[in-house]
Amino acid sequence: MPLQATTIMLGVQDLARAKRFYGDGLGCTIDQDQPGFVSFTLGGGPSLALYPWEAAARDAGVPPAGSGFRGVSFHYVVDSGEAVHQVLKDVTEAGGTIVREAVDAPWGCSGYFSDPDGYLWKVAAAA
Template identity: 35%
Template structure:
């Protein structure tokens, strides 16, 4: 099996709210929409973010864990500069996200976080190291 990721699927409680955040708020363009079921956004050359209605997700995949705290996963968006990090976090805030301001990190970069309407956390980072630069378009 190739080391590759094709889709990231988020099971969302309110598909309309998720669409409003990602499409209306962040300005991302849907590549495919099935009303009431799924919204898919091409987020990389070979990568799609799929926002899938929770009930439809559970019908196919099975029950999801519920409880306090955030999901034990983060998504990440890397930027070329610290200023781009601040701008991206500000855009997420304007779209309605809960935002944690970016700070200098011990690993040599600069990052902050935002949470989408379902609480999925996104790291927005400037990573000056080789791996951080490798993921930039």
């Protein structure tokens, strides 16, 4: 059976804060809202699940310590450079951090933000 990503799980330091960021701030639709677990639908792709950081580490059987670049970023492809700028504006209003401002390139436009737990997201649009 070929590998398929059906859910992206993020370990978060503050579940309520992460829920507000992705739900209220970025408009993701809550699919499940349980004590210690929240999941969102992401518009036809994999779902996004949030677990408390310590619980996620325990579930995976690994130590909870970790910082800096985690070796992964999520990418959100939008229709235009204007949409890239709007997403980054929405992110700052929701409590995220702009890591790299949107820049134009010959192929299009892109920028990076991090959520309140430091997960990196690239927002990009082709020219």
